[in-house]
Amino acid sequence: MNSPFNMLHALKPGWDRAVQTARLCCGLPDYDAYVKHLREHHPERVVPSFEEFFRERQEARYKGGGGRCC
Amino acid sequence: MQAAIPKPSPAAKIFWVALAIVGAFCLGVVALRRGEPINAIWLVAASIAVFVIGYRFYGKFVEHSVLKLDPTRAPPSVLRNDGLDYVPTDKWVVFGHHFAAIAGAGPLVGPVLAAQMGYLPGTLWILFGVVFAGAVQDFMILGLSLRRDGRSLGHMLREELGPLPGIVAMIGVLVLMMIVLAVLALVVVKALTHSPWGTFTVACTIPIALLMGAYLRWFRVGRIMEVSIIGLVLLLASIWFGKYVADSATLAPLFDFDAKALAWLLIAYGSCASILPVWLLLAPRDYLSTFLKIGTIALLALAIFLSAPMLQMPAVTQFIDGSGPVFKGNLFPFLFITIACGAVSGWHSIIASGTTPKLLANEGQARLVGYGGMLMEAFVAIMALVAAASLHPGVYFAMNAPSAIIGSTVQQAATTISQWGFVVTPDELIRTAQNIGESTILSRAGGAPTLAVGMAQLLHNIIPGGGMMAFWYHYAILFEALFILTTVDAGTRVGRFMIQEIAGLIHKPLQATESWTGNLLATFTCVALWGYFLYQGAVDPLGGINTLWPLFGIANQMLAAIALMLATVVVVKLKRERFVWVPGIPACWLIICTLTAGYEKLVGPISFTAAANKYADAMQQNQLLAPAKTMAEMQRIVSNNYVDMALTGLFMLLIVTMVLFCLRALLKAWNINHPTAHEEPYVALSSVAS
Numbered sequence: 001m002n003s004p005f006n007m008l009h010a011l012k013p014g015w016d017r018a019v020q021t022a023r024l025c026c027g028l029p030d031y032d033a034y035v036k037h038l039r040e041h042h043p044e045r046v047v048p049s050f051e052e053f054f055r056e057r058q059e060a061r062y063k064g065g066g067g068r069c070c
Numbered sequence: 071m072q073a074a075i076p077k078p079s080p081a082a083k084i085f086w087v088a089l090a091i092v093g094a095f096c097l098g099v100v101a102l103r104r105g106e107p108i109n110a111i112w113l114v115a116a117s118i119a120v121f122v123i124g125y126r127f128y129g130k131f132v133e134h135s136v137l138k139l140d141p142t143r144a145p146p147s148v149l150r151n152d153g154l155d156y157v158p159t160d161k162w163v164v165f166g167h168h169f170a171a172i173a174g175a176g177p178l179v180g181p182v183l184a185a186q187m188g189y190l191p192g193t194l195w196i197l198f199g200v201v202f203a204g205a206v207q208d209f210m211i212l213g214l215s216l217r218r219d220g221r222s223l224g225h226m227l228r229e230e231l232g233p234l235p236g237i238v239a240m241i242g243v244l245v246l247m248m249i250v251l252a253v254l255a256l257v258v259v260k261a262l263t264h265s266p267w268g269t270f271t272v273a274c275t276i277p278i279a280l281l282m283g284a285y286l287r288w289f290r291v292g293r294i295m296e297v298s299i300i301g302l303v304l305l306l307a308s309i310w311f312g313k314y315v316a317d318s319a320t321l322a323p324l325f326d327f328d329a330k331a332l333a334w335l336l337i338a339y340g341s342c343a344s345i346l347p348v349w350l351l352l353a354p355r356d357y358l359s360t361f362l363k364i365g366t367i368a369l370l371a372l373a374i375f376l377s378a379p380m381l382q383m384p385a386v387t388q389f390i391d392g393s394g395p396v397f398k399g400n401l402f403p404f405l406f407i408t409i410a411c412g413a414v415s416g417w418h419s420i421i422a423s424g425t426t427p428k429l430l431a432n433e434g435q436a437r438l439v440g441y442g443g444m445l446m447e448a449f450v451a452i453m454a455l456v457a458a459a460s461l462h463p464g465v466y467f468a469m470n471a472p473s474a475i476i477g478s479t480v481q482q483a484a485t486t487i488s489q490w491g492f493v494v495t496p497d498e499l500i501r502t503a504q505n506i507g508e509s510t511i512l513s514r515a516g517g518a519p520t521l522a523v524g525m526a527q528l529l530h531n532i533i534p535g536g537g538m539m540a541f542w543y544h545y546a547i548l549f550e551a552l553f554i555l556t557t558v559d560a561g562t563r564v565g566r567f568m569i570q571e572i573a574g575l576i577h578k579p580l581q582a583t584e585s586w587t588g589n590l591l592a593t594f595t596c597v598a599l600w601g602y603f604l605y606q607g608a609v610d611p612l613g614g615i616n617t618l619w620p621l622f623g624i625a626n627q628m629l630a631a632i633a634l635m636l637a638t639v640v641v642v643k644l645k646r647e648r649f650v651w652v653p654g655i656p657a658c659w660l661i662i663c664t665l666t667a668g669y670e671k672l673v674g675p676i677s678f679t680a681a682a683n684k685y686a687d688a689m690q691q692n693q694l695l696a697p698a699k700t701m702a703e704m705q706r707i708v709s710n711n712y713v714d715m716a717l718t719g720l721f722m723l724l725i726v727t728m729v730l731f732c733l734r735a736l737l738k739a740w741n742i743n744h745p746t747a748h749e750e751p752y753v754a755l756s757s758v759a760s
Binding site for chain 1: 157160162167171291348361
């Protein structure tokens with residue numbers, strides 16, 4: 001039986017992907033993926049908080065590079 | 071190692087044959103039915119069939135035979151994974167990101183202007199242009215960049231063609247950027263001239279964005295979704311409140327400006343906005359406009375499907391002979407210049423070699439993102455065309471023809487337009503203006519207002535209600551203005567970096583992006599460049615769009631030609647000469663179109679030269695020609711036309727130079743019997759994937 005809770009659960013991956021897309025459209029990559037990458041490949045580096053990560057990416061988005069279309 | 075194209079099953083074969091028949095039938099109805107209006111659904115269905123077939127067959131052919139993409143090969147996102155710029159990402163997420171980056175105001179404006187020739191020429195160019203040129207360009211540049219560590223177009227040009235062609239292309243991109251910013255800002259000016267309601271709502275976006283910026287910075291860091299919803303609610307409230315501003319005798323004059331004043335306001339705004347920290351104004355408005363853009367495109371699609379409007383514009387009008395009021399010039403080459411974004415847009419080659427190739431997790435997903443993303447944009451262009459063609463043609467021409475042609479009263483406009491065969495009464499024009507809550511709809515060229523009226527009518531069909539049309543109209547205007555202001559702000563910053571890079575070639579210290587002097591100097595140079603063309607558009611005798619849009623089209627198609635030429639050279643360098651025609655034919659077509667259009671804009675009756683001479687001759691005889699009111703204004707119109715001539719000449723020179731560089735590289739590569747392209751070496755995905 002599909003309870004409403006299970007159905008919501010089934011929608012979760014789709015919702016996560018939508019959120020990830022929406023954030024990426026604003027130039028904000030996936031924070032969890034970045035943390036995972038740091039832990040695996042650069043264990044010596046300090047992991048930035050989400051707030052620091054967000055601010056750094058916000059600055060980076062508008063530094064040159066023709067990022068949008070007419 | 072090349073995966074063979076799998077053989078289709080019998081069921082799949084039947085499906086594709088059926089789709090082809092349905093598509094051909096719909097296209098037949100669109101192309102051949104004359105004398106009676108057809109439903110827009112025919113056009114939409116024909117487009118979807120063409121796109122799906124193009125994606126499945128031509129896209130796949132380019133993928134397997136020309137680019138030889140290989141799903142077993144490790145892409146840059148895996149090889150250089152840094153968790154920030156290079157991240158292997160789900161293909162649908164990359165698709166959404168890529169589409170949001172390429173879709174802009176361009177595909178909404180060009181098709182609306184081109185509707186003066188009827189809906190058929192524009193439709194055919196969008197459908198076949200995108201399948202054989204636009205999507206091929208985006209996809210091939212993405213494919214090339216994927217094999218080169220996600221390098222930019224400029225970098226690839228330097229690598230494959232040499233340093234000098236790289237600089238030539240860089241100058242071309244900078245000039246294109248300035249024209250893009252000027253023409254987009256002019257679209258806003260045209261939409262807001264003497265419209266207190268529109269100006270008020272657009273002005274409201276500034277405090278709303280500042281509020282969002284502060285909220286995101288200090289209160290709830292990084293909660294983009296939350297703050298965007300708050301922003302959206304405030305925006306809708308400002309549209310609602312705008313009606314009271316427009317109706318108020320004290321408030322309305324505060325937001326009532328003519329074109330010149332609006333141009334100066336935008337120039338001042340552009341200079342300030344691009345110096346402020348990004349988190350304060352640019353970033354929050356960027357989030358809002360990105361979501362609003364996707365939402366509005368979805369809303370437009372929904373409105374077209376649900377209301378299924380009849381196309382009131384004829385399939386082909388008499389204006390294919392070049393005498394059209396919206397823009398002058400024959401079908402060839404000006405249709406192919408006017409509809410740039412939507413059919414083929416050079417700008418996309420910058421995006422396709424920007425962030426997208428650094429995110430794709432597999433080469434096998436490039437067709438979906440590169441080719442498929444461009445097909446989606448073409449679909450947006452088709453929807454814009456439908457919205458314009460479903461308007462009463464009389465209303466369409468009243469909105470898009472300059473006052474120098476149709477006069478400045480509804481009586482004059484109705485008489486002139488009715489003489490063209492599109493019978494319309496002054497009453498109809500007044501009623502349309504009243505319905506959308508404006509004092510006049512005359513001569514609001516630029517695409518945005520026309521699209522807004524079209525959209526308002528479509529949405530009004532499905533959600534009726536008193537006064538709602540005015541709400542939807544101002545919603546559509548706000549959406550485009552918000553989006554364009556973001557582009558102006560971000561574009562000024564990008565332009566600043568480009569100017570600093572070019573200036574650095576001459577004087578090294580100017581390149582330092584940390585220096586305040588260099589920054590301010592480059593920022594003001596950038597604003598002055600686009601501001602000059604914006605102001606020129608605002609005082610132009612034919613309303614500006616008429617003059618600037620062809621320049622924009624020529625520049626955009628020039629960049630597309632450069633990108634396709636690069637693809638052609640690389641195909642030969644890879645020793646796949648058999649397929650040189652795939653990027654080669656669209657490249658040649660765009661070279662022919664841009665050079666012919668450039669030539670006609672330099673010599674002959676519709677040229678800048680002719681316009682300059684007309685005003686210069688009148689000045690010699692001490693006559694004043696409208697809209698100039700003084701001799702100084704006459705002089706300004708003459709010199710503006712000289713500048714446009716010089717710019718057209720520059721574009722033509724850039725194209726010819728690039729053609730020569732490419733021919734040299736082509737000949738050289740053709741005569742060497744081994745591949746000479748600068749691809750990164752093959753690394754198996756299985757050897758690096760974790």
